Amino acid sequence: MTTTIVTARRQFDDSFTITRALATGAYDGLKKALAMTPEAVCSEVDQASLLGRGGAGFPAGRKWSMLRKNPTTYLVINGDESEPATFKDHYLIERDPHQLIEGVVIAAYALQVSQAFIFIRGEFALGLERVQQALNEAYAHGAVGANIFGSGFSVDIVVHPGAGAYICGEETALLESLEGKRGFPRIKPPFFPAAIGLYGEPTVVNNVETVSNLPWIVTNGGAAFAALGGGRSTGTRLFALSGDVNQPGVFEVEMVKRTFRDLIELPELGGGVKGGRRVKAIIPGGVSAPWFFEEHLDIPLGQDEVAEAGSMLGSGSVVVMDDSRCMVRAAWRITKFFSRESCGQCTPCREGSGWLERILYRLEHGGGRIEDLDLLLDLCDNIAPGLTWPPQQTTICVLGPSIPSSIHAGISHFRDEFLAHVHDGGCSYDR
C-alpha cells in the first residue's frame, strides 16, 4: 500500500462533513502547529521540500521565506483550477474542505498572516457551498477566527468565488480579480506577489493541493514527507487521468516511484488503454505542456525527471490519446481553448492564438495548404522564439508561450499526418 496523504478520507462518502473530519483527526495537525513556534512550522515545511502543486513546482518553504520578514501580508489560496484536463483540486475542494481549511490556518500561522482568502473557481458551485459550510463549522469549532484553540493566534478566512476565466489561475491575474478587476496578469518583475501582491502588499499565493498537504506534514514531520518520493520530488501527488483509459479519475501516487505507464496501466490506477489499443500521445501536465509519446511511457512521475525529458509535470494531469486519434484535431481543440482564454493584453498571444486556431481548423476541415505547416511553426516561433522548452517569453504571462506546445509537438512528431490532411482534403480519422 502506498501512503495516502491528501486523500486519506477517500473511503468515506461523508468525508466533507465536520463529524467525519473530526473523527478522522482533522485539526490535530493545526493544534500541534499552534504549540510550535511559527519558525518551527516553516522549518518542517522546508524539510519536507514541498513543491507547489499549482503548476510551476516552486518550493513552498522558499516562497514563504521571502515573506517572513515583511509584516503586513495576505495569504491567498488558488482554487481556480481551469487548466484543461486538470481536476484534482476540484476533488479536494468538494471532498475534503476541512483538510483545506486546516492547511490554510497552518500556513497563516507559519506566515503570521491575519487574513486569508480561498479563491474558488466560480463553476464549482457545490465546492463553494461545501467550503463555505466547512468554514462556518470551523469557526464554530474554534479552528478559525479569534484566538484559535486558545493559542493567542487569530486569522479570518474569506471564501471568494471566481466568475469564469482561465487566466485567473495565473496568480497575478487572480489577485487582480480578487481586487474586483478584469483578470489581467500583471507585468513582471516583481516575479512574485511576495513582493507586491494583493492591494500592493506582500502576499503568498499557494495552490489548494499544496496547502492540503500541511496537516499531514505537521502531524508526521517534514522528514517523513521527504522520505517519500525521490530527489526533489517528495511526498505524493494527485494525478488526474483522463482520455482513452478504462478508469479515468484522480489518483494519489507517491512521486517518482511510478511511471506514466504504471499510471495508465495498473489495475488500481488507470486500468489500461480503452479497447486494448496502443498509446499514440499523452499530454503530461496540462495542455500547456509539450506532448509525450510511446517512448516516454517509462519516465517516472517526478518533477525533474519529466523536465529533463522536455516537458513538465505541471498541474498533475495526464490525457491519454490512443492510436486511432487525429493529432490535428487534438492540436486544433487545444489551440481554440487558448484563443478563447487569452486575456488579450499581448499582441503575440491575442492575435497569434486566433490565427493558429483558424489555420488548424482549415487543415482539419479540408481547406489546408502545404505552406500551412511552416506558417504554423513560424507563428509559434513569434510567440515563443526558438520553440525551446521551457519557452522563451515575449508576453506578460506564460499563457502565450504555452500555446505552441501542442502544435510543435504535433508537427514534429506527426508531420505525415498533418501533410495527409492537406493531400486528402481534410481528416480521415473517424474519431
Next chain:
Amino acid sequence: MSHFSSELRAKAEATVALYPKKRSALIPLCHMAQGQDGYLTEEAMVEIAELCEVTPAEVRGTATFYDMLHTDPVGKYVVGVCTNIACMLNGADELLDHAKNRLGCAVGATSADGLFTLEETECLADCDIAPCVQVNHRFVRATTNEAFDQLIDELASGQRADEVPSHGTLIRVERSVGLEANPAQIQAERKAQAEAQAARAEAAK
C-alpha cells in the same frame, strides 16, 4: 430606492465588510445580483458600483470580462457542454450537436420556450465523467444523448429544482460569521509573537 431586495442589500453590505477594500466584493456582488434577477441588470450594476465605491462603468468593465456574468437575459437554465480535449475524446462534439437539436437553438442562444440557454464551455474540471455537462454550474453528469434528453425533461417539469436552482444562484450556504479577528487584537498578537521570536533568536546566539 434600492434595486436589491432588502434581504439581498443586507447580505451585500455584510459581504463588502469582509474585505479590506470594498472593491474586492465586486464579483461576489455580481453573482448575488444574478441570483436575484437571473442576469446582471443595469440597475444592479449601478447599485454594486455604489456599494463598492467604483463607477458603474468599472462594474461593467469587470463583469464583461467573465464568462459566468451575463449582462443580457438568459434562460432559467444555462446548459454548458464542455468540448475541451478530454471531453472531445469522449464524444463531446456529438453531444453538443444533439443538444442543439434537442433545444432547437444554436450555441449562445436560448430555446423558444425561454427555459434553456446553450453554451459550449472550456474544461470544467470534471474530465473523468466525460463529456461534462453543467446546468447553472451544477455538475449533472449527463454523458449520453439519452441522459441529456432525460435531464432536459426533468428540468422542464421542475423535478430537479432542488438540485439545480434558477440561473444565477451560486452559493446557497450563507456565511455565518463576520470577521472575528479585530485589528487591535491582531496587532497585539503579532507584536507578542515578534518579541518572542526576537527573544528566541537572541537566546540561540
